[in-house]
Amino acid sequence: MTDRYQAPAPARPAESVLATNKVIRNTYMLLSMTLLFSAAMAGVSMVLQVPHPGVIITLVGYFGLLFLVSYLRNSIWALPAVFALTGFMGFTLGPIVSAYLALPNGGQIVMQAFGGTAAIFLSLSAYALTSRKDFSFMGGFLFAGIIVAFLAGLAAIFFQMPMLSLAVSVMFVLLMSGLILWETSNIIHGGETNYVMATVTLFVAIFNLFISLLNILGVMNSD
Template sequence: MENRLSTMTRSEASVLSSNKVIRNTYMLLSLTLAFSALTAGLSMAMGAPRLGIIVTLVGYFGLLFATSKFRNSGLGIVFVFALTGFMGFTLGPIISAYLSLPNGSSIVMQAMAGTAAIFLGLSAYAVTTKKDFSFMGGFLMVGILVAFLAGLGAIFFEIPALSLTVSAAFVLLMSGLILFETSNIIHGGETNYVMATVSLFVSIFNLFTSLLHLLGFMSND
């Protein structure tokens, strides 16, 4: 009897912990999305040019490392906003380039709507069904690494077809990452809401930019 009660107590504690991580993650994610939108708008208003690939990668991985290192302290929150704000700033010139096209505003709005629909739909599915998507972890890690390297190749060697292929792959990979990370939180695999927020934010960011690229291509722009 005591063992059964002890098991139930541990189970309830696990559920409460998961619910807390989910709540904190989505709260922080909402704030970082708003902040990145603000920095993107600021870079657009300033007419900031696109940062070079080297500067972008160094800034991203440097801030990501700092966020991971301080994820269990208050500095982790500071670096989360620094990271997402930096990513938003790099997004501004990209959005400006699309808005300068004849139907650019339509492309941007479609990409935003598509990103929101995919994220909310997949998150709701993972939360309501409580299915375990941990089996996707290895595949996603390898897939993202391969797509990332292919994306660098497409940039340096200027291969448009490869770039489009990478964008399509990232749409699928980021969708999978949303399912994986949400499932990971629910089942107690991820207990740090700072890192959970970063993972979901990066998924949303890459999903949006990939859809933007694909929609622009389909619109012949």
């Protein structure tokens, strides 16, 4: 009895990235929860009228918790660390939002910044997911640009240079938009397999994008 030749089965149609990539599904699920938790913590600090802790405490808390998340990235304690980081960032965001809401047109500024942040994130994420283009080439430029913008931002704060602060905000809008494309592409093409770190990267991009848009819109809507 001769063996019968069996033709290979035809390739299945490409499925949605969100349905086939577990890292992306977990990333967006965790990202949604951290955004809600961060917003809740911002609301708590606004209700309690907590003053902003200042640049030094904010940076120490942020980088300390970021290091903790990175250290625990493959541990079951990574998730509590992520919520500690995003909750802390939300708590420090509350006084900033309160300051803008105290302006005559503050509510409009906050809503415009929120809408702009959502529109940029959703459109860039959708483009990266549907086009599946590889944006890995942007990595070196983005991280070098973030370091330069971060140092310039510190200089603007300590030396009270409003125009430099505005320029830094514009830089951060561009850099964070690029970071969203880069990280989403990184997940799609297997460069990032840890959904905890992917979530943190996207959260930080969204957070800085919102803060930068607040600053830009605040200047544009002021006298």
